[in-house]
Amino acid sequence: MVKSKILYQGQKHCELIHEPSQSKIETDAPKDNQGKGERFSPTDLMGAALGSCILTTMAIVGERDGIDLRGSQASVEKVMTDAPRRIQSLRVDIVLPAHLSPDQRRKMEEVAKHCPVKRSLHPDVETPMTFIYQEI
Numbered sequence: 669m670v671k672s673k674i675l676y677q678g679q680k681h682c683e684l685i686h687e688p689s690q691s692k693i694e695t696d697a698p699k700d701n702q703g704k705g706e707r708f709s710p711t712d713l714m715g716a717a718l719g720s721c722i723l724t725t726m727a728i729v730g731e732r733d734g735i736d737l738r739g740s741q742a743s744v745e746k747v748m749t750d751a752p753r754r755i756q757s758l759r760v761d762i763v764l765p766a767h768l769s770p771d772q773r774r775k776m777e778e779v780a781k782h783c784p785v786k787r788s789l790h791p792d793v794e795t796p797m798t799f800i801y802q803e804i
Contacts, residue, residue: 739804
């Protein structure tokens with residue numbers, strides 16, 4: 669179990685502290701919801717968490733299977749909806765090395781679709797993924 673501590677700093681800013689490492693992240697409300705958009709919003713972090721989880725989970729499998737994924741990237745576009753305000757979709761573009769074989773590509777794509785963050789999202793949150801293979 670991992671604990672995080674969240675400190676409200678005023679002006680819709682929060683400081684998040686990862687207790688084991690003491691690393692910090694700051695958040696702000698987005699411009700379209702009464703904030704200044706000066707930092708990640710909490711829902712931005714959901715998208716970033718999905719992209720990070722996909723790459724991390726693929727790296728775990730890749731290291732186990734001798735697949736070098738250095739330089740891989742993910743880009744996440746968050747789309748919000750109103751009534752109620754929530755994340756409608758997290759569109760993910762994943763860039764992987766062109767040298768991966770067809771079997772390695774299938775494996776990495778399957779791993780991405782089943783990362784823990786993806787599996788924790790409500791089924792109403794759409795998570796389309798595009799895989800791009802290029803020289804990295």
